[in-house]
Amino acid sequence: MSQSLPLFLAPILLGIAGAFTPCALGVNAVFLGTVLGKSRAHRVREWVIFAMARASLLTLLGLAFGLLGQTIQGFAWRFQVAVSISIIGLGLLFIVHSLRPFPLPGFSLAGNRAPSSNLGVAGLGALFGLDITACIGPFVLGLLARTVLVGNWWNGGLVLFLFGVSLSLPLLAAILGERTSQWLVNVARQRRLYFFLAGGGLLILLGAAELWLSAAGRYSM
Numbered sequence: 001m002s003q004s005l006p007l008f009l010a011p012i013l014l015g016i017a018g019a020f021t022p023c024a025l026g027v028n029a030v031f032l033g034t035v036l037g038k039s040r041a042h043r044v045r046e047w048v049i050f051a052m053a054r055a056s057l058l059t060l061l062g063l064a065f066g067l068l069g070q071t072i073q074g075f076a077w078r079f080q081v082a083v084s085i086s087i088i089g090l091g092l093l094f095i096v097h098s099l100r101p102f103p104l105p106g107f108s109l110a111g112n113r114a115p116s117s118n119l120g121v122a123g124l125g126a127l128f129g130l131d132i133t134a135c136i137g138p139f140v141l142g143l144l145a146r147t148v149l150v151g152n153w154w155n156g157g158l159v160l161f162l163f164g165v166s167l168s169l170p171l172l173a174a175i176l177g178e179r180t181s182q183w184l185v186n187v188a189r190q191r192r193l194y195f196f197l198a199g200g201g202l203l204i205l206l207g208a209a210e211l212w213l214s215a216a217g218r219y220s221m
């Protein structure tokens with residue numbers, strides 16, 4: 001159980017860091033605009049719907065990659081090392097991007113559909129769950145790569161679910177406090193470098209840990 005704690009803590013920390021990246025500001029603004037003027041209880045209820053819808057699609061990705069890893073449990077040690085190094089590389093790219101911006105890996109399964117409050121919070125959550133922006137792309141790819149290494153479908157689903165919910169956690173604080181939404185924007189802008197360093201550093205640690213475990217023969221058993 002103690003060995004599983006860092007595994008499940010990582011997606012939570014990465015999700016919170018991703019919520020404060022520049023790409024997340026637009027998502028936060030759309031959601032906060034949707035719940036503006038509603039009672040606190042109503043805002044919390046809509047946050048739950050939004051967060052669950054957003055996380056559910058990421059969870060499906062995690063399940064799929066977990067199953068993929070499960071079917072190739074006997075993959076070569078060199079492949080394990082290559083995947084571990086790629087996770088470290090994603091972390092380095094994320095940190096360097098904060099100092100010298102360049103395109104980061106990202107992808108959208110939702111096409112070019114623009115978000116609209118008419119979709120409702122469930123629709124918005126699903127839309128943003130399908131849209132892996134460049135700011136969180138390295139996090140998602142890193143977690144999926146690790147999911148393949150672990151080769152466990154429920155583990156992959158849970159890790160991506162925790163990441164998806166954590167992306168929306170700061171929004172919960174924003175809807176509970178009257179001035180927290182502006183604080184959210186200010187922190188994201190003023191402490192941008194810290195969140196990039198924290199997120200990138202965590203990816204590097206995850207990749208290094210997997211590299212060490214691969215060398216120790218954990219996945220060749």
